[in-house]
Amino acid sequence: MLNALAKAFAQLGDPKVRRVLLISIGLTILGYIGLVAGLSFGLGAVQATDILWLDTVIDWAAGGAVVVLALLFFPALVTLVSGLFLDGVADAVDARHYPDLGAPRAIPLSETVISTLQFTLITVGLNILALPLYLLVPGVSLIAFYALNGYLISREFFELAAHRRMDRASALALRRQRRGRLWALGAAIAFLTTIPVLNLLVPVIGTAAMVHMVEALRRSSPGMLRG
Template sequence: MLSDAIRALRETFSPPFRQTMWLSLGLTVFILVLFGAGLQWALTAIPEFGPDLAGGWVDTILQFIARFLAVIVLIPLVHPVVTLVAGFFLETIAARVEAEDYPADPPGNDQPFLQSLVVALRFTLVLIVVNLLALPLYLLPFVNVALFWVINGYLIGREYFELVALRHVSTTEAELLRKRYRARIFLAGVVIALFTTVPVLNLFAPLFATALMVHTYKRLAAGSRI
């Protein structure tokens, strides 16, 4: 696992991946800016009570609480946004990793772009809903980080593994392989979730996650044939 993670990290910033890396980064930042602009617009729409109510202190307190909550909500949304971006580049990244590191293996079959986009949107929605439901627990010290890793590690591991596996096997085979190696796939998902909690690096998570899952799939698929 560690060797695969180091390998994926090295590939994420290697020259063959840089064009995709910058495109992924640009799109991620653009979507986050849109989210931020939307939250800012929502904040300006909050009605003001004016100085007649407690000398304006009510407005000050409400604005502070609203901005605090906006930050708390925006932070968990970074990861779903990064995951959404992965839907645009997963096939390209996976194909490049396979060609670079597994040239002797049969190449994977690219999924139709629209299908990949629908899957990415569905998974992003699941991440947003689950993380928003867990938001109260994210406010608890020490528990929040561990809970984030566990929840997102499971979701990421499951989804990314199946997306990569479907390039090579049927849906049924991919699901059977995932269930057989659920612990290993969960650990790979946790590693990716850890990566997403590192500022700046989390913006490159789509490349790292896809590369790591390609290596994970190849290793598990080879083990299942022994």
């Protein structure tokens, strides 16, 4: 896991990655602004009470809720942006580290978009369901957040990366065999989404790290290189 992340960070200076990174950061910022604006608009629709002190409390609570909810939904935004730029980042990683692999499997854009949207909606839905746990059990809220989103991120990033080199059956078998290592990487990526500034790099860092992880797992698993 650490090796995959280290290689991903080390390649940020690669011109091929830098171009994708700048576009990814721009879209992530725009997406975050849209997310905050949407949440602010929705919570702002709460009717005022005409009681000054109570309205002030509601305004402060709504502001805090926007910050918390935007943080909770950030992994979903990362998943969405990552799906859009997978090929560019993965191709750059392959060119530098795995030139012997040749061209990856051709995956239709429509398939990638549909898969990414499905996982984005699942991520949003499950985080909404987990919201009471996040808010009502402070001692385990962060653990629950990283555990849940670590699983979701690892699954989505793995499938996007693995399907470039493996058929679905082989990818599923590999994911089941190495779910622990994949979850650990997903949890690390989820952790990065909660760190300001670094979280803007997550779509690219997460994608590159997962490409390295998938290749390492394939090479250490008999028969998987033929997938």
